[in-house]
Amino acid sequence: MDSRPELGTVFDEIAIMVRRLSTAGQLNMTAAAVLARLRRKGPQRLTELAICEGVSQPGMTQLVTRLEREGLARRTPDASDRRVVLVEATPEGLDLVERRRAERAAALHELVGALSPADRAAIDAALPALTRLVEIHRES
Amino acid sequence: MDSRPELGTVFDEIAIMVRRLSTAGQLNMTAAAVLARLRRKGPQRLTELAICEGVSQPGMTQLVTRLEREGLARRTPDASDRRVVLVEATPEGLDLVERRRAERAAALHELVGALSPADRAAIDAALPALTRLVEIHRES
DNA sequence: TATTGTTATACTCTATAACTATA
DNA sequence: TATAGTTATAGAGTATAACAATA
Numbered sequence: 001m002d003s004r005p006e007l008g009t010v011f012d013e014i015a016i017m018v019r020r021l022s023t024a025g026q027l028n029m030t031a032a033a034v035l036a037r038l039r040r041k042g043p044q045r046l047t048e049l050a051i052c053e054g055v056s057q058p059g060m061t062q063l064v065t066r067l068e069r070e071g072l073a074r075r076t077p078d079a080s081d082r083r084v085v086l087v088e089a090t091p092e093g094l095d096l097v098e099r100r101r102a103e104r105a106a107a108l109h110e111l112v113g114a115l116s117p118a119d120r121a122a123i124d125a126a127l128p129a130l131t132r133l134v135e136i137h138r139e140s
Numbered sequence: 141m142d143s144r145p146e147l148g149t150v151f152d153e154i155a156i157m158v159r160r161l162s163t164a165g166q167l168n169m170t171a172a173a174v175l176a177r178l179r180r181k182g183p184q185r186l187t188e189l190a191i192c193e194g195v196s197q198p199g200m201t202q203l204v205t206r207l208e209r210e211g212l213a214r215r216t217p218d219a220s221d222r223r224v225v226l227v228e229a230t231p232e233g234l235d236l237v238e239r240r241r242a243e244r245a246a247a248l249h250e251l252v253g254a255l256s257p258a259d260r261a262a263i264d265a266a267l268p269a270l271t272r273l274v275e276i277h278r279e280s
Numbered sequence: 281t282a283t284t285g286t287t288a289t290a291c292t293c294t295a296t297a298a299c300t301a302t303a
Numbered sequence: 304t305a306t307a308g309t310t311a312t313a314g315a316g317t318a319t320a321a322c323a324a325t326a
Contacts, residue, residue: 007252008161011158012176013278015154022148030317059318061287082325083324105147115276122268123270128144128145129258129262134157187306197309198297199294199295206293221307222303223308225308
């Protein structure tokens with residue numbers, strides 16, 4: 001009998017938890033991921049965003065249109081290839097990403113504060129390893 | 141300057157990763173969560189499922205109807221109160237939850253295998269603490 | 281011709297409001 | 304009257320197919 005918590009199950013529950021922790025701006029998960037990516041990496045091609053976020057090209061066209069309508073992102077042309085559309089976050093979009101990050105961090109800080117010092121230390125010690133795990137997945 | 145990985149950011153990326161790791165049965169996240177809950181806790185009232193998963197009562201009615209149509213869950217009456225509907229997973233539903241769990245576990249096992257032994261140990265050591273963190277959130 | 285992006289259209293999911301049945 | 308659930312209806316989101324513009 002193996003009664004230890006299983007990594008997949010714990011991750012699954014972390015996913016559910018995270019989904020409920022940042023609610024500012026009422027973005028769905030894909031929209032939030034696109035904005036966060038635009039902040040991390042700067043302007044991106046529409047097609048590249050579609051591939052990286054795992055949605056169709058028309059799906060990304062429509063998502064960017066929504067973000068644009070809400071003032072969170074804008075389209076700019078690419079001077080070297082006029083078929084291309086570059087998408088970038090507006091200051092409002094960047095601000096929203098930051099507000100969501102802060103909101104999540106505050107909620108997590110409170111939850112972590114309810115743990116024992118030993119538990120806090122264990123999570124803290126695992127953070128770099130978890131980061132590398134996520135990176136390995138992103139590259140595959 | 142704090143260049144350490146931040147807990148919220150790492151959790152956010154874990155959420156994105158998990159969403160792409162279990163795809164069997166083509167369930168959306170809410171449907172998967174409901175089935176997993178039915179397996180964990182046994183038959184539940186429709187209203188209770190709606191509250192716990194954060195969807196409206198009509199939304200849960202429709203989700204359960206879809207699960208029923210796909211043979212993954214069934215409705216049964218409550219003998220003591222005839223207004224109540226109890227929802228339970230069918231054997232097919234339980235089997236699908238298990239297949240998704242196994243699929244996720246296998247994918248994660250492969251990713252974890254690419255980490256250093258020290259990283260693996262750190263994640264392993266943090267598992268009970270992460271479980272308690274998730275529990276604290278669930279109770280709040 | 282191939283590639284980048286958009287438009288047209290249809291389907292899934294989920295919400296609110298109004299309803300039925302039971303307590 | 305209050306509660307459990309369903310039905311009616313509408314809107315958001317996303318997919319595939321067909322299209323337009325540029326390379």
